[in-house]
Amino acid sequence: MEVIDDDGNLFGAVNVVDALVVLVVLAVVVAGAAFVLADDPAPQPDTDTTYATLDLGTQPAYIVEAINEGDMYEPDDSSTLTVTDVHLTPRGTEIGVTLRAELQGETDDDTITYANAPPRLGRTLAIETSQYEVSGQVRDVGDRDTLAGDSQQVILRDTLDAETATEVTAGDEIRLAGRTVATVEEVATYATDSPDQTRVLVEATLATHREGGQSRFGGVPLQRGQSLTLPAADYTIDGQIESVNGNLQLGETSTRQVTLRMTEVRADTADAIRPGMSEGSSTDPVAEITAVETEPSLIIATGEDGSVNVVDHPVNRDVTITAELQVRETATGVQFKGEPLRGGTNITLDLGTRIIETEVVSIR
Structure with missing residues (x-):
């Protein structure tokens, strides 16, 4: 039997056109039922x-x-x-x-x-x-997409060996993993009572972030007395914060005449201290000695009868020094080499051939 005969009937019974119409109607009905019976899509979470x-x-x-x-x-x-x-x-x-x-x-x-x-x-x-x-x-x-950051300027104090201290230079950058985290702005170096050690004051700008209302660097809040490390390429500053938002140029420079005293020093040391000796540049010295007075130290002995005998020491000497010191006049007082200059305090002078430690007697 032919599938479609000469009259266009399917299997000789149903007209082909009528069959196609029926199939289209059935498809629409099935699709509509599927749409009606389908579950509602799940809402997307916010x-x-x-x-x-x-x-x-x-x-x-x-x-x-x-x-x-x-x-x-x-x-x-x-x-x-x-x-x-x-x-x-x-x-x-x-x-x-x-x-x-x-x-x-x-x-x-x-x-x-x-x-x-x-x-x-x-x-x-x-x-x-x-x-x-x-x-x-x-x-x-x-709501911020960045850390609440800012820049803070601090003064750091450290003591380095004399050779390393010469490496600390204004403009040095402190870099970690390719990022600059601090910059050295100014440097001041001062002699200590050891020829192999130099006291260093560093003014540095730090890239900080704020947390809990405080600027933080190195995991700690920035405040005076806080320890802080700056690892540069050729040296490491591992010192204490002297001030926050301060600078090494605070206060005007002036010259003060100061009386200094050394007691019970050996005669060869006393004889080596002479007027004209200075610390720093010859054209702009930090300190210059203008006068020196030397006298024997005294030995005070008490006799068995209670009498007091005072005699000159055969070796030791007491030395009184008059010096011109370059100081800074600050709101908190006079400073020499970044330290307060007051009567009774000790200061160290590097005179080239000698490093001496003296006590401040008076300031004029």
């Missing part, structure tokens, strides 16, 4: 973003060099972390890392959920990329 500061503690240099803005991590299908800011500081001999990160996750009653929990303060979050794996503690949450 998502939102917030920003968190993560303290990663100290990390090795090879890890730090791999961390960059734009790094992403997805702990699950509904959460995403993106690094938006990186802040590095020296912490001892290691590198401290603080990040700002964008956290994206689902919200419920205006509370964002990241990796199944809100990004609470103190919570530890992991970051895993193809290059590194680290974790950090949430220290702050807010």
Whole structure:
């Protein structure tokens, strides 16, 4: 039997056109039923973003060099972390890392959920990329995509060996993993009572970030007396903060006449101190001796009968020195070599052939 005969009937019974119409109607009916019977699509959850500061503690240099803005991590299908800011500081001999990160996750009653929990303060979050794996503690949450940072100027005091001290130069940059974190602005060096040691005052500008209302660098708040490390390429300053937002040029320079005294020094030392000796440049000395008076030290002995005998010491001498000192007049008083200059304090003078430690008797 032919499928379609000469009259256009299907199997000799149904007209082909009529059959096609029936099939089209059935298809529409089936599609409509499927649409009516289909389940409603599940609503998509609401998502939102917030920003968190993560303290990663100290990390090795090879890890730090791999961390960059734009790094992403997805702990699950509904959460995403993106690094938006990186802040590095020296912490001892290691590198401290603080990040700002964008956290994206689902919200419920205006509370964002990241990796199944809100990004609470103190919570530890992991970051895993193809290059590194680290974790950090949430220290702050807010709307900023960058760390609240600024620049702070500090004065640092340290004592270095004399050769290393000559390497400290204005303009030196402190760099960590390719990022500049501090710059040396000014340097002042002073002699100590040891010819191999030099006291250094460094004025430096630090790239800091604010946390809890305080500027922080190296993981600690910036304040007077705080220890701070600046690891330059050729040296390391490991000193104490003398002042915050201060500078080495504070106060005007002037010259004061000062009376100094040394007691019970050996005669050869006393004889070596002469007028005209100076510390510093010959054209602009820090200190210059103008007069020297030497007398034997006294020996006071008490006899068995209670009598007191005073005789000259055969070797030791007392030396009175008059000197012109270059000082700075500051709001808190006169300073010499960055230290307060007062009666009763000790100062050290490097006279080239001799380094002497003297007591300030009077200032005029």
